[in-house]
Amino acid sequence: MSFRATPRRSAVANAIYGLLNPIPFGCFVAALIFDVIYAHTAVVLWGKSAAWLIALGLVFAIIPRLINLVQVWITFRRFATGAEKLDFWLNLFAIVAAIFNAFVHSRDAYAVIPEGVWLSACTVILLAIGHIAIAVQRSESGVLVHE
Amino acid sequence: MSKITHVCALAVALTLALSGCDEKASLSPAQQSGNDPSLPKAHNFLKPPMQVPDGVGWAQGQMPKVAAGLKIEPIASDLKHPRQLYVLPNDDVLVMESNSPGAEPVTTPKQLIAGMVKNRSGKGAKGGNRITLLRKNSSGGWDKHDFIDHLDSPFGAQLIGDTLYVADTDRILKFPYVTGETQITAPGVEFTDLPNTINHHWTKPLLASTDGKKLYVGIGSNSNITENGLEVEYRRADVLEVDVADGASRIYASGLRNPTGLQWEPTTGKLWAIANERDEIGADLVPDYLTSVQEGGFYGWPYSYYGQHVDTRVMPQRPDLVAKAIKPDYAIGSHVAPLGLLMTTTNSLPAPFHNGAFISEHGSWDRSPLSGYAVVFVAFQNGKPVGVPQPVVTGFYSDDESKLYGAPVGVVTDKDGALLVADDVGNTVWRITAASR
Numbered sequence: 001m002s003f004r005a006t007p008r009r010s011a012v013a014n015a016i017y018g019l020l021n022p023i024p025f026g027c028f029v030a031a032l033i034f035d036v037i038y039a040h041t042a043v044v045l046w047g048k049s050a051a052w053l054i055a056l057g058l059v060f061a062i063i064p065r066l067i068n069l070v071q072v073w074i075t076f077r078r079f080a081t082g083a084e085k086l087d088f089w090l091n092l093f094a095i096v097a098a099i100f101n102a103f104v105h106s107r108d109a110y111a112v113i114p115e116g117v118w119l120s121a122c123t124v125i126l127l128a129i130g131h132i133a134i135a136v137q138r139s140e141s142g143v144l145v146h147e
Numbered sequence: 148m149s150k151i152t153h154v155c156a157l158a159v160a161l162t163l164a165l166s167g168c169d170e171k172a173s174l175s176p177a178q179q180s181g182n183d184p185s186l187p188k189a190h191n192f193l194k195p196p197m198q199v200p201d202g203v204g205w206a207q208g209q210m211p212k213v214a215a216g217l218k219i220e221p222i223a224s225d226l227k228h229p230r231q232l233y234v235l236p237n238d239d240v241l242v243m244e245s246n247s248p249g250a251e252p253v254t255t256p257k258q259l260i261a262g263m264v265k266n267r268s269g270k271g272a273k274g275g276n277r278i279t280l281l282r283k284n285s286s287g288g289w290d291k292h293d294f295i296d297h298l299d300s301p302f303g304a305q306l307i308g309d310t311l312y313v314a315d316t317d318r319i320l321k322f323p324y325v326t327g328e329t330q331i332t333a334p335g336v337e338f339t340d341l342p343n344t345i346n347h348h349w350t351k352p353l354l355a356s357t358d359g360k361k362l363y364v365g366i367g368s369n370s371n372i373t374e375n376g377l378e379v380e381y382r383r384a385d386v387l388e389v390d391v392a393d394g395a396s397r398i399y400a401s402g403l404r405n406p407t408g409l410q411w412e413p414t415t416g417k418l419w420a421i422a423n424e425r426d427e428i429g430a431d432l433v434p435d436y437l438t439s440v441q442e443g444g445f446y447g448w449p450y451s452y453y454g455q456h457v458d459t460r461v462m463p464q465r466p467d468l469v470a471k472a473i474k475p476d477y478a479i480g481s482h483v484a485p486l487g488l489l490m491t492t493t494n495s496l497p498a499p500f501h502n503g504a505f506i507s508e509h510g511s512w513d514r515s516p517l518s519g520y521a522v523v524f525v526a527f528q529n530g531k532p533v534g535v536p537q538p539v540v541t542g543f544y545s546d547d548e549s550k551l552y553g554a555p556v557g558v559v560t561d562k563d564g565a566l567l568v569a570d571d572v573g574n575t576v577w578r579i580t581a582a583s584r
Binding site: 042043044045048051052055100102103104105106107108109110111113 | 191192193194254255256257370371372373374375376427459460461462463
């Protein structure tokens with residue numbers, strides 16, 4: 001419970017968010033790399049690995065996305081910056097693309113290509129823009145870049 | 148902001164709608180039967196068509212339906228996943244109680260989920276890994292004897308002279324057989340090994356040549372369509388010919404995705420096979436088939452189907468092999484999953500069921516509505532299939548397609564010329580005879 005005039009985000013929620021939020025981005029970046037390798041080599045190891053990375057990325061995204069949803073639109077609504085709102089929507093679209101991508105990656109063998117590569121790229125670009133937006137906003141407000 | 152919210156809500160709704168979208172079959176099995184089945188355009192799906200009834204087994208006294216002029220009765224029940232049947236010269240019936248060795252590793256998230264869905268049907272139940280012998284007793288009933296135990300997913304069996312050959316999933320075993328015995332306790336001796344990696348398709352049907360010098364073995368592919376890599380398809384998706392004298396084997400014919408039944412066509416003496424074709428490119432693709440098997444012939448898998456219909460899921464592509472792919476003789480409908488084949492010229496059923504092939508169709512999962520789940524009869528004239536498959540035994544699932552009572556696999560005729568059908572979901576062997584007038 002905070003008694004300050006400005007509402008503060010919960011330290012616990014922030015800790016969980018800070019711990020889990022980077023994991024999906026790492027998974028999706030690796031998935032994109034593996035998809036590109038699979039598209040070039042047709043060695044099934046890469047395609048299957050990308051499928052796991054996308055599935056795992058989605059699972060790890062559940063808790064940080066829910067925390068972000070609550071913080072941006074409920075508990076911190078009046079104080080959420082434009083960059084934070086943009087980041088929320090970019091993440092949502094990225095997750096939608098990744099869900100499509102998980103289904104595309106359930107196809108057999110080379111049927112994953114090319115849609116799988118495009119959706120992986122889409123997911124990574126959306127998340128990357130969100131990360132950049134937040135980083136730029138924080139450098140402007142003089143806060144450490146670390147989330 | 149509310150506009151953005153609407154756009155986003157729409158995107159989420161679209162995802163759910165698309166992920167749930169699948170395609171209903173638009174062609175009936177009859178339209179996809181015969182020597183020139185109509186083949187729609189192939190699709191890649193977000194989620195392939197999928198419909199699996201819940202396996203519940205047969206209630207007391209409940210039985211499959213049979214065509215007019217026939218009657219059906221159970222002759223053995225409480226079996227452990229009876230798959231293939233084989234009749235010995237003294238008319239004892241062998242029942243191979245078997246299922247997948249379950250050794251295929253889960254290497255994709257999809258396998259994790261698809262495995263759970265498919266097992267609801269009861270088709271994934273554990274097999275007995277044994278052979279049970281059924282013998283008709285003097286009171287008209289059938290006695291069950293434990294014939295051979297401790298096998299490893301046995302499917303095919305053939306007697307040559309006094310040696311019984313049993314095809315486990317990994318090798319062919321030899322057992323000494325004495326006419327009339329009801330149990331073999333001697334351990335099996337390895338005769339020859341069979342392709343045994345992954346075992347995505349694990350059944351190994353056997354057929355001996357009439358002179359007893361060769362054994363033909365159906366070997367299924369190690370994937371739907373090469374998603375486990377091309378290297379694990381070595382000597383897969385083919386019919387092997389094994390020399391009975393020394394166990395040496397060679398590929399007799401290739402490109403048959405999963406040849407689950409082999410028979411000699413009685414009038415011409417030619418080798419015929421049933422094969423399960425590929426999934427996940429449509430409810431109406433690709434029809435399973437019945438075909439004569441030419442020595443050295445290539446039947447398309449994985450690069451193409453029905454001759455030169457290229458499958459784009461395979462990389463690298465092989466136009467050189469596609470060009471020489473043989474079109475199978477006779478389609479029997481998409482996703483019906485033929486697992487049992489019997490070619491006959493005479494039996495004790497009515498005359499329309501004489502010259503032709505009985506095919507047991509284990510039933511679909513990659514199709515809605517359901518297809519297969521029946522024993523059908525394909526009439527032959529001059530050694531070639533004609534007309535459309537006629538249903539012989541049906542009623543394996545409930546009218547609303549939600550419950551599965553049984554699924555037919557092995558099909559043979561006994562000494563009285565009655566048709567025997569193994570049912571691996573109902574764990575029963577059924578006997579079909581002409582209805583008395």
